Amino acid sequence: MEIPKTITNTMMKKRFRLSEFLAEKLITATAFISFAFIVLIFVFVFRETLPIFSAPEPAVSLEELGEQETYGDIVLSDAERAAEEKEKTKVAAEEGVTVENLAGDRWQPISGKPKYGLLPLIVGSLKISLISIFFAAPIAILAALFTAAFAPRWAKETLKPAIEILAGFPSVVIGFFALVVLATFVQDIFGLEYRLNAFVGGLALSLAVIPIIYTISEDAISAIPKSLTEASLALGATKWQTALKVILPAATPGIFAAILLGVGRAFGETMIVLMATGNAALLSANPFEPVRTMSATIGAEMAEVVFGETHYNVLFLIGSILFLFTFTLNAIAEIFIRQRLMKKFRGS
Amino acid sequence: MYSHSYKTLQPTDVRIKTEHLNIYYGKKQAIKDVSLDMFTHRVTALIGPSGCGKSTYLRSLNRMNDLIENSRTEGNVLLDGVNIYDKQVDVVELRKKVGMIFQKSNPFPKSIFENVAYGPRINGMNDKKKLEDIVERSLKQAALWEEVKDDLAKSGLSLSGGQQQRLCIARALAVDPEILLMDEPASALDPIATAKIEELIYELKNTYTIVIVTHNMQQAARVSDYTGFFYMGELIEFDETKKIFTMPAKKQTEDYITGRFG
Numbered sequence: 103m104e105i106p107k108t109i110t111n112t113m114m115k116k117r118f119r120l121s122e123f124l125a126e127k128l129i130t131a132t133a134f135i136s137f138a139f140i141v142l143i144f145v146f147v148f149r150e151t152l153p154i155f156s157a158p159e160p161a162v163s164l165e166e167l168g169e170q171e172t173y174g175d176i177v178l179s180d181a182e183r184a185a186e187e188k189e190k191t192k193v194a195a196e197e198g199v200t201v202e203n204l205a206g207d208r209w210q211p212i213s214g215k216p217k218y219g220l221l222p223l224i225v226g227s228l229k230i231s232l233i234s235i236f237f238a239a240p241i242a243i244l245a246a247l248f249t250a251a252f253a254p255r256w257a258k259e260t261l262k263p264a265i266e267i268l269a270g271f272p273s274v275v276i277g278f279f280a281l282v283v284l285a286t287f288v289q290d291i292f293g294l295e296y297r298l299n300a301f302v303g304g305l306a307l308s309l310a311v312i313p314i315i316y317t318i319s320e321d322a323i324s325a326i327p328k329s330l331t332e333a334s335l336a337l338g339a340t341k342w343q344t345a346l347k348v349i350l351p352a353a354t355p356g357i358f359a360a361i362l363l364g365v366g367r368a369f370g371e372t373m374i375v376l377m378a379t380g381n382a383a384l385l386s387a388n389p390f391e392p393v394r395t396m397s398a399t400i401g402a403e404m405a406e407v408v409f410g411e412t413h414y415n416v417l418f419l420i421g422s423i424l425f426l427f428t429f430t431l432n433a434i435a436e437i438f439i440r441q442r443l444m445k446k447f448r449g450s
Numbered sequence: 451m452y453s454h455s456y457k458t459l460q461p462t463d464v465r466i467k468t469e470h471l472n473i474y475y476g477k478k479q480a481i482k483d484v485s486l487d488m489f490t491h492r493v494t495a496l497i498g499p500s501g502c503g504k505s506t507y508l509r510s511l512n513r514m515n516d517l518i519e520n521s522r523t524e525g526n527v528l529l530d531g532v533n534i535y536d537k538q539v540d541v542v543e544l545r546k547k548v549g550m551i552f553q554k555s556n557p558f559p560k561s562i563f564e565n566v567a568y569g570p571r572i573n574g575m576n577d578k579k580k581l582e583d584i585v586e587r588s589l590k591q592a593a594l595w596e597e598v599k600d601d602l603a604k605s606g607l608s609l610s611g612g613q614q615q616r617l618c619i620a621r622a623l624a625v626d627p628e629i630l631l632m633d634e635p636a637s638a639l640d641p642i643a644t645a646k647i648e649e650l651i652y653e654l655k656n657t658y659t660i661v662i663v664t665h666n667m668q669q670a671a672r673v674s675d676y677t678g679f680f681y682m683g684e685l686i687e688f689d690e691t692k693k694i695f696t697m698p699a700k701k702q703t704e705d706y707i708t709g710r711f712g
Contacts, residue, residue, distance in 0.1 A: 336545055339568075
């Protein structure tokens with residue numbers, strides 16, 4: 103049969119569609135602009151960090167200023183002063199912020215002779231994250247296992263959205279709750295000296311972390327093929343045995359990724375820890391003492407710092423460290439979800 | 451509904467008996483009043499077009515339908531005279547006795563060894579030597595031992611489709627079931643792998659009672675002793691396989707077997 107001429111005519115004439123062209127370019131541009139924003143923020147943060155390592159700032163001696171060294175309103179004791187003096191001469195000999203100074207165990211950025219020891223802040227962040235994950239991970243994973251493997255449909259349809267709503271909860275509200283209610287509660291139970299401490303902060307933080315670990319674990323567990331559950335039950339396994347020995351191991355990469363993302367969230371969270379941890383940059387392993395995290399330090403000090411000063415640059419260094427840490431965690435999590443989980447179900 | 455000509459057989463041989471079985475998914479009735487006897491050490495094939503209820507029927511024999519929400523079962527399924535839908539029956543124990551092979555092979559994402567050892571392990575078996583014996587015996591029974599004996603630590607998912615299905619059979623055999631339910635065990639396999647599975651069924655029937663659902667008429671004719679033809683949730687005809695395939699009593703059966711529909 104011969105093809106009607108009209109059809110071949112319209113088909114063979116390639117038309118330029120302006121609206122189509124514009125829409126496509128617009129979407130492409132939007133995607134690249136978002137990406138560009140991220141890269142620019144990245145560049146900005148690192149650029150502001152750099153002066154620490156390049157432009158030395160002459161150290162000012164205390165005697166010249168004629169001030170007594172204080173931290174807050176606590177005057178340092180004589181013994182401490184002697185130690186300070188000794189160290190000061192050493193520091194004064196060097197120039198500006200040194201790696202040694204940054205690795206110190208004191209964060210006293212606004213004292214007469216500022217100390218930018220990041221150690222208490224890093225340990226504080228790790229401590230808080232650890233405490234929050236310690237509470238959040240088991241609760242979230244068990245809750246995910248329940249909703250994905252045991253819950254009847256109505257419970258699943260109520261629980262999942264309910265817990266996910268918690269993820270959208272303003273962190274300042276969680277912080278406020280921790281500050282007012284949780285802190286007193288914990289203090290009464292354990293008879294603690296300090297109302298606000300790492301434990302309270304970690305506990306409050308776990309409220310923010312639970313929804314993240316829960317959602318991702320639940321997705322990972324739900325993604326386990328139903329045929330595996332059936333195979334296990336058909337072998338005479340109980341529901342619980344099936345959940346523990348088949349479903350959970352199969353979902354391990356996804357759950358691991360969920361925990362990593364939870365750690366990332368805990369590490370970067372600012373408002374809750376700012377409000378609930380007591381904010382004292384103490385270097386200690388005791389979970390019931392106040393701590394200060396890296397994020398809270400930026401949150402509390404950035405607004406009052408002198409632009410371009412060493413302190414300012416150090417805060418950006420903290421920002422860079424936070425950025426690198428979360429970036430690494432997210433990258434590892436991504437690799438685990440994408441590659442390990444997929445591999446597991448497609449055979450080696 | 452079904453023809454009673456198979457009554458010439460020894461009734462004492464009946465292993466599974468369903469009486470007026472009705473299964474519903476919500477309001478939809480998937481199985482309508484099916485009464486059927488299955489015999490010890492025999493292979494019973496269930497055939498019929500897609501959606502005729504043969505898989506639903508098979509899954510009712512070890513209560514796998516319990517897992518489907520909204521499903522409801524009426525009537526009796528008697529295993530050695532005991533109604534498995536009785537409230538006193540422990541489903542876990544029932545399923546240890548009545549094993550199941552699924553249409554799509556579903557090995558666990560574990561090693562070959564752990565796949566087979568899974569059943570005994572959940573029953574509390576921890577003796578390494580005994581587990582090794584069970585794994586070897588089961589894999590031999592499933593005719594897979596020679597192919598995998600040197601890499602039992604490899605993932606079960608790394609095997610080919612046919613090997614995976616035989617691994618699943620070995621896994622089911624490891625818990626010492628007495629009855630094997632097979633839901634189109636070879637439908638996803640190539641002809642060579644299918645032939646291996648069929649050979650296996652022939653071997654296994656000496657020790658087990660086998661019920662197999664199949665789409666493949668030739669397969670039913672080759673492996674089974676009895677055949678039941680399902681259509682629209684009803685059992686149209688049940689008889690010795692020979693008879694079903696040479697002179698079926700019902701017109702519908704003949705039409706299906708000769709390929710006039712389905």
